[in-house]
Amino acid sequence: MAENGSRPRVIIDCDPGVDDAIALMVAAAPTAGFELAGVTAVAGNLPLDDTFRNARSLMAFLGKHDVPVHAGAARPLQRDPVPAIHHIHGWNGLGGLELAVPASSARRGSAIDHILEVCAEGPVTLCPIGPLTTVARLLEEAPEVASSIERVVLMGGAAFVPGNVTDTAEFNIWADPHAAAVVFDAQIEKVMIGLDVTMQVGADPTWIDALDEAKHRWGTAAAHMLRGYNSGSMALHDPCVPVYLDRPDYFNGRRCSVSIDTEESTRFGQSVANPDPQGNTLVLTEVDPDAVRAHVAAAILSASG
Ligand code: RIB
Ligand code: CA
Helix, strand or coil: CCCCCCCCEEEEEECCCHHHHHHHHHHHCCCCCCEEEEEEECCCCCCHHHHHHHHHHHHHHCCCCCCCEEECCCCCCCCCCCCCCHHHHCCCCCCCCCCCCCCCCCCCCHHHHHHHHHHHCCCEEEEECCCCHHHHHHHHHCHHHHHHEEEEEEECCCCCCCCCCCCCECHHHHCCHHHHHHHHHCCCCEEEECHHHHCCCECCHHHHHHHHHCCCHHHHHHHHHHHCCCCCCCECCCCHHHHHHHCHHHEEEEEEEEEECCCCCCCCCEEEEEECCCCCEEEEEEECHHHHHHHHHHHHHCCCC
16 A cells, blocks of 8 residues: 555556456456556567557456556577567467457657656656566666565566576576566566466366356457467566555565576576575465466456456
8 A cells, every 4th residue: 555545556567468467357347456657668579569469458458447558678688588478378478369459659768757657746656577677677777666666566586496497597588687687686676476376376177168158258369369378387477566466465475685697507597596585576475276276266256248
């Protein structure tokens, strides 16, 4: 809750991506306990043109015409861009769900200007659920913005479990380790929602079928996307972020200092978490998967029309 007792203002930075799409549904649901003040797209699961298109079409589908959608970074700070992972998120990044695409006048790179405008109006909770390139550039170009960012609640990293791209690296960090290093080095309060918890929250077929059988517009769309989500674990990585914002009690963690390995080695992109009571990152390590799945389904099915 913001200092004046109003609902927290949240910006989600995403690379839709099926699990990003489910996270946007949860954040846009009437039951969300926060204000979704903006959505920004970053290159990651797919190139920026695709993630920006998907973010716009999703927000239009959800009826959130009042939520600005802007485009952020098109390529990592230093490393080569990562190849699109259509084999996981489907040919269009939404598991094959085809949505109308609204026109946009937003230009590339307008994400940083938008985040600065929202931060100028008051405290913001920044929720990156893709590579951290845009957030890193924001902190580098306008370091003073840190005073307006209450905390960064991110999906990314693997602290005490294996990675999902290499033995040690999780995709969002691996896709731009240099950007992740900027964010984790910044003196901003962070919550790291990594594979330590998200891999425990799988979307099983029965749970997906229930979304469809509700004969609900958002539920049917979510089921369509999830049936086209070819992640072995079917992990609901990104939706853990909006769920955490409303129900942190579903999770537990430990305060750590986190550093990112940016050396060209087998540990490239590793998020190294050292328990530290003075650390500026709460690393989540435990979760109630059933509670998170129930929260996601209830949020999706709470929308009217
Ligand atoms: O490792 C999982 C993360 O990588 C999620 O954000 C998913 O969308 C992919 O971007
Ligand atoms: Ca993502």
